[in-house]
Amino acid sequence: GAVVSQHPSWVICKSGTSVKIECRSLDFQATTMFWYRQFPKQSLMLMATSNEGSKATYEQGVEKDKFLINHASLTLSTLTVTSAHPEDSSFYICSASRGDLVGNSPLHFGNGTRLTVT
């Protein structure tokens, strides 16, 4: 089946530095990818929709200059957390849409990235 690879699985960084998270669809082309953030014991909140070859669409309240999204190819989207602060510590999950329904969801989720900012 379809697989979405997210890297790294976890990262610890110092406050003020930037962190890049990669999301790759391994066996299908994804014109649309999504980035979610999940705080401990909470639900997933959509941060932005990433479209190949165009600017990402950010949800209300998400700072586009802080969370830089690049979707340069049909198989890769990246999320860069710039000037990270402790409050950015969270679990970030990407998903990729293959444009049709395969199995039990049209979306395939990465394994998530645990970001800890010290």
Add this chain to the structure above:
Amino acid sequence: ELKVEQNPLFLSMQEGKNYTIYCNYSTTSDRLYWYRQDPGKSLESLFVLLSNGAVKQEGRLMASLDTKARLSTLHITAAVHDLSATYFCAVDQGSFGNEKLTFGTGTRLTIIP
């Protein structure tokens, strides 16, 4: 703004018992998904429900959708310990290739031996 609420938020049940998790949403949609999340892990797809009256079953889990009531249920039959996880419903207001998911609040299920 779409709101998706699950009930209960926490559920502790004994093995062998039956129970139902409810997912209510505030605006019209006929596309709803159920996911499972284990601690520290990402989401595992369970069910996709695409029409009013849809019912899907897999093992001890059965999901249904009533679009008129804006309600989906996830029923657990004869629970076993390995079903312990957090379960999320998600309402899709988009279309395939242009999904727009709003996740429910989640239900943390603990099965007690």
